[in-house]
Amino acid sequence: MLGNIYEDRVKFLLSRFRERLWVKPLAVCLLSIVAVFFAKFADDTKLIDIVPSITSEAIETLLSIMASSMLVIATLSVASMVSAYASASRTATPRSFALVISDDASQNALSTFVGAFIFSIVALTAVKNNYFQNAGIFILFVLTVIVFAAVLFMFVRWVDRIARLGRITSTIDKVESASAKAFSIRKMAPTLCGVSVKSGKKGKAIYARTIGYVQHINIEAINTWAANAELRVVVAALPGTFTAPDKPIAYLYSEEGEAEEDNVDCVIESFQIGGDRIFDNDPRFGLIVLSEIASRALSPAVNDPGTAIDVIGTLLRLFSQWNEPVDSNKVKDNCYKNVEVPEILIEDMFDDAFTPIARDGAGLVEVSIRLQKALGSLASLKDSNGHESHSTQMKESAEYYSRLALKRSKLAMDIEEDFLAVEKAAKFNSAD
Structure with a gap:
């Protein structure tokens, strides 16, 4: 093992x-x-x-x-x-x-x-x-x-x-390429080839022995161990999660009741933990890096709103890719029945991508307008079946972060005409 x-x-x-x-x-x-x-x-x-x-x-x-x-x-x-x-x-x-x-x-x-x-x-x-x-x-x-x-x-x-x-444009292109690759891999295996989290059971908590970021998880090894022990493992720390002594990386439970297995070294060793996040298995990391580039460009020392606007366009392309349909024949989930893995939440991805830009660009009318237009485009994306996604997580998240960005702009902008232009761009939001 x-x-x-x-x-x-x-x-x-x-x-x-x-x-x-x-x-x-x-x-x-x-x-x-x-x-x-x-x-x-x-x-x-x-x-x-x-x-x-x-x-x-x-x-x-x-x-x-x-x-x-x-x-x-x-x-x-x-x-x-x-x-x-x-x-x-x-x-x-x-x-x-x-x-x-x-x-x-x-x-x-x-x-x-x-x-x-x-x-x-x-x-x-x-x-x-x-x-x-x-x-x-x-x-x-x-x-x-x-x-x-x-x-x-x-x-x-x-x-x-x-x-x-x-150069900044070359760096953005590289981050976009790495993020698109990570998006594609995760779309093919939303639960890392395990099964979706079905029950509310958590069971016995397992903690990592190392403090750092989860870089890779050997789901196959965990599934083999769990099958032999007749247990189920619920992964609590996806790649990109920061592990600490009080943060469980997984839970054990049995269909009959509480798990009694004491030797969980195999599960712990299946989590590769390092000092840095990496792009390969962590789609959210690419979004964070792009938002950091935009935030630095919006700082008073740099004052480069054009780069932030470029990043917003990049984020729009990445989220559009995430929303594209996937060939069901290529999806690799449900291979390992004894390991339950949560999927990435779209609201967490929106928070990684748009919160820093909305905060640091709230007072710039050109950045705020472009942000609202990008969120409007994401809210209008069609779902995998080709229908308007009125109730999807993508639409709900886009509308929520549009309202939040609009509130930031209202507090940051001194000229009423600037805010009205941003508000006009946010009219797609049904709540406004």
């Missing part, structure tokens, strides 16, 4: 390697070393009598140029990336740092530059020591030309990307 938990945890940790800046460069460095010694095998084949002769001096010159230039370019790329990361944390929010650092184009560029440097150093050392014969020299020359072409292509692509990396 614990073996399955540790295997799942290893897979989870490996998936987090994408955010580590050293992983790709290390892999490319190892590959470049293998490529150099791969050329040696050509000396033991018939290619030695076929390929044209290339002087070692010619390839030494090319490798020397590459070795000296790649180190400079790699250093320059690191400095540029660090500057972009600092800019992203300063202009957007520190919570977006993980997404910026995981930018594939920047990591691929750094990996290519460092790998080309290692390749040229190892190849140059081998050539100067007469390690290769005629065929090996030719293959090494071909590899050098390929590496040189890859460096040129990657450098041009990297210059275009680094000009955008760390």
